[in-house]
Amino acid sequence: MSIRVLVAEDEPKVQKFIRAGLEQSGMTIDCVDSLEGVEQHLSTQSYDVLVLDRLLKAYDSLYSIPKLRKQSVQPKIIILSALSEVEDRVAGLDYGADDYLSKPFHVSELVARIRTLARRAEAGKEINRDSILKVGDLKIRLDTQEVFIGTVQVNLTAKEFKILTLLARHPQKIFSKAELLDRIWGINFDPESNVVEVAMTRLRSKMTIENQRPLIHTKRGGGYWLGQSDMTT
Ligand code: CA
Numbered sequence: 659m660s661i662r663v664l665v666a667e668d669e670p671k672v673q674k675f676i677r678a679g680l681e682q683s684g685m686t687i688d689c690v691d692s693l694e695g696v697e698q699h700l701s702t703q704s705y706d707v708l709v710l711d712r713l714l715k716a717y718d719s720l721y722s723i724p725k726l727r728k729q730s731v732q733p734k735i736i737i738l739s740a741l742s743e744v745e746d747r748v749a750g751l752d753y754g755a756d757d758y759l760s761k762p763f764h765v766s767e768l769v770a771r772i773r774t775l776a777r778r779a780e781a782g783k784e785i786n787r788d789s790i791l792k793v794g795d796l797k798i799r800l801d802t803q804e805v806f807i808g809t810v811q812v813n814l815t816a817k818e819f820k821i822l823t824l825l826a827r828h829p830q831k832i833f834s835k836a837e838l839l840d841r842i843w844g845i846n847f848d849p850e851s852n853v854v855e856v857a858m859t860r861l862r863s864k865m866t867i868e869n870q871r872p873l874i875h876t877k878r879g880g881g882y883w884l885g886q887s888d889m890t891t
Contacts, residue, residue: 660684660685660686661684661685661686661706661707661772661773661776662685662686662703662704662705662706662707663680663685663686663687663688663705663706663707663708663709663772664687664688664689664690664696664699664700664703664705664707664708664709664733665677665680665687665688665689665690665709666689666690666691666692666693666695666696666708666709666710666711666714666719667689667691667709667711667714667738668691668692668711668713668714668715669711670691672711672761673689673691675765676689676709676765676768677689678765679765679766679768679769680765680768680769680772683769685769685772688703688705691714691715692714692715693714693717693719693722696708696710696719696722696726697726700726700733704733705733706733706734706772706775706776706779706780707733707734707735707736707772707775707776707779708726708733708734708735708736709736709738709768709772710723710735710736710737710738710755711737711738711739712737712738712739712740712741712746712750713739713740719737720737720749720750720753720755721753723735723753723754723755724753724754727754733779734756734757734775734776734778734779735754735755735756735757736755736756736757736758736759736768736771736772736775737750737755737757737758737759738759738761738763738768739758739759739760739761740760740761741760742760742761746758747760756775756778757771757774757775759771789801791823791826791827793826793829793873793884793885793886794871794873794885794886795807795808795870795871795873795886796826796865796873796884798819798822798823798826800823803816803819805819805822807865807867807870807873808867808870810867810870812864812865812867813864814861814864817842817857818857818860818861818864820842821838821842821857821858821861822861822865822884824838824841824842825874825882825883825884826884828884829883829884829885830883830884830885831883832877832880832881832882832883833881833882833883834880834881835847835854835855835881837881838854838858838881838882839851839853839854842857858874858876858882861874862874871886872886873885873886
């Protein structure tokens with residue numbers, strides 16, 4: 659499988675040199691020259707690795723990393739920088755980059771670093787697939803999409819599974835209707851719509867098991883949260 663790389667570099671000559679080197683190594687490349695370009699590409703496509711030039715159009719791209727990290731698609735990030743001081747390198751890693759390469763560099767060095775990062779990304783996905791999410795008596799198997807409360811298995815639709823997983827990743831966090839609409843259905847808040855209430859009522863009734871403490875709660879006028887009631891105090 660070809661490694662997918664997004665390259666953000668604003669110097670045309672350097673961009674061309676990187677593209678040629680990576681393509682020669684069999685990687686699939688898209689190039690952009692601004693942070694807007696990065697955000698646009700990340701919101702519509704998935705990449706294994708993002709090669710991010712530190713100074714893009716006079717903007718220090720390190721500051722954008724935390725924001726990029728919040729997007730659902732998270733490639734590994736390698737920073738390219740003419741600043742090679744140890745402090746700059748540490749700053750890069752502190753901001754959440756996975757690797758840092760000083761300019762000038764040999765393209766073979768960049769290729770090797772990208773391969774290492776792509777392998778790490780792949781290994782991370784494996785761990786993710788195997789992982790189990792647990793909150794109190796609730797157990798969610800992310801690999802098989804099976805849900806258990808104690809020893810009882812609960813059958814959910816794909817959408818219900820998505821909602822439950824989101825709530826369970828953030829126990830006791832209150833999710834507003836608007837937030838759920840946005841994150842689960844991908845639509846903007848519409849006060850007329852009762853799609854969230856309907857889905858949550860159905861999900862809660864499926865998740866209510868005799869002799870078990872309730873898991874999903876409604877905060878009046880606020881939203882929904884997941885947790886076992888004795889966790890609220
Ligand atoms: Ca630059």
